[in-house]
Amino acid sequence: MNDQEKQARIDLAAALRWTARLNLHEAVANHYSVVIGDENPQILLNPKLKHFSRVKASDIVKFDLDATDVLSRPDAPDISAWYLHSHLHKQLPRAKVIFHTHMPDTLALACIKDFEFMMLDQNACRFYGRIAYDRDYNGLAIDDQEGERCAQLLGDGKSILFMGNHGVMIIGETIADVFDEMYYLEKAADTQVKVLASGREPAIIPDDIAEMACEQWHEYPGFSNYHFNELKAILDEEEPAYKN
Template sequence: MSAQQPIPSKKGVVSDEEWQLRVDLAAAYRLIALYGWDDLIFTHISVRIPGDEHHFLINPYGMMFDEITASSLVRIDQDGNKLNPDDYDVNPAGFTIHSAIHAIREDAACVMHTHTTEGVAVSAQQDGLLPLSQQSLFPLSNLAYHDYEGVALREDEKARLQEDLGNNNFMILRNHGLLTTGGSIADAFLGMYILQKACEVQIQALSGNRAMTPIPDGIVETIRQQADQVTKGMGGNLAWPGLLRKLDRCNPGYED
């Protein structure tokens, strides 16, 4: 049995604002695992720490998502340098994708990326996400695509990621997976939940080998305005407290 090395608590060491971001980000990692959207250690969620430095928090490379804690998260700068040399290393591919978005999107406080089976399957389909479900309409009103270029390790891919994403909050990475952004961790998580569910429905619907009934374009255009009504203007914060209560029942300890 391989025991994890104890990680000193950062509570009281970092600012209260950073600590709250750490707690919410650790919760998001554990929720990803709880819903079965993790891919061992190979995907990422990041959150930008307010300030001119554009530092952000990301997962320690090698740690499973269901064991990540607030104190284990790694603060890095825009060059990928750890601010605390005693922290774990980070996934270089994760750094490339997330630093590219955090560098130019002040509104994208959180960036979430997954490799779910359904997400990768839809990303490999030529037509991408189809308007087959109510869930699909929210991403379709705000969706970008980025073509596959190999493992995201090259610096020059950042500019193309930035250009392809533009001002959208949903992105399908062709042959790779899903990505959402949000002004908060709660918003990015809710976006991923909806995009993932839309992909699950699409794969199930297409497997039935029957003609599809797509939702008319005119309805797709109205969804952006309706989103705020659905969440009472609270966005992801409407569901987030309940998600934390669920996590407290199933996998507590993320606040350590």
């Protein structure tokens, strides 16, 4: 196993465990993936039906991205994980990492008819112009078409997909980046749910300010790495077995 794979396994296990700590997981469902290797790309996925809070680096399953017999193998991942993630990785090379969750406040917003994410606070501005919407819930994603549909929706530079009546898909370059995106998306969604529940009129940030704040977010060097390294340091102290 090379260093890239070793680190990806540790980071993925850390991201899964912190997702469970923050209560953003769903039972033993939901799936995260990362692509490693340039010439012969392989996909790492969380193991099927294992609780996020217990996943160790060695539990992560690995397949060639182009393999056709994955679902008949004993260590096969969840069927919808394979269809969605393998297609998205293949069709969107910039999606090195993909997290799919049903995290509660983001899901609540994805269940509002014709919802558009509001530029309501500083955290929301991070996502200015970066969210795509799938408003055609189609049942559980158990065929190739769902992955291709999601890839098309994310095609024009978006990195967040609100999956209507279902959840969210977040794509990015590194596990630290995508974890940080997930964290702030859910924080901003929590604020939006509370503001909507108040029944008072939301104070929307003007487009030009929201766009500037978005740029400022992305100019903050290495923030997601600092955040993720701190989270791993906590695991190192409290549950070091995640690295095994």
